[in-house]
Amino acid sequence: MERGCSFHPTAASYCMLGKLRIKAKQFDEARNAFEKCIQACINSVTDQTTELHGAYLDLIKCLIQLKRFPQAIERLTTFIKPRQPNQNAEAYLQRDIAKIRIFTKYTAHELIKLS
Numbered sequence: 001m002e003r004g005c006s007f008h009p010t011a012a013s014y015c016m017l018g019k020l021r022i023k024a025k026q027f028d029e030a031r032n033a034f035e036k037c038i039q040a041c042i043n044s045v046t047d048q049t050t051e052l053h054g055a056y057l058d059l060i061k062c063l064i065q066l067k068r069f070p071q072a073i074e075r076l077t078t079f080i081k082p083r084q085p086n087q088n089a090e091a092y093l094q095r096d097i098a099k100i101r102i103f104t105k106y107t108a109h110e111l112i113k114l115s
Helices: 002-007 011-023 027-043 049-065 069-080 089-104 108-114
Strands: none
Touching (some): 049 069
């Protein structure tokens, strides 16, 4: 699959590579593939909003698995702003999951200090 991406780099091939990496629990490599997919969607002449939407959500899932919660929340907030509210249900869900995971690693005393 990697060889196919190097010969014919498309958003769909990078997305497929990222999903294969997630299944193999190689989240850092999957993150790289989804970032390349996002760049391919942005640089594409054709409208690939569906691919872009899916790639962003899969990228966020990788960041959550890698425990990069602040980065995941930042990416999701950037992703949510230009969208219509009805298109953001999963993005809001993933952002809240990242926020919950940030706060569950702190004790009650540490949370009081943060607020």
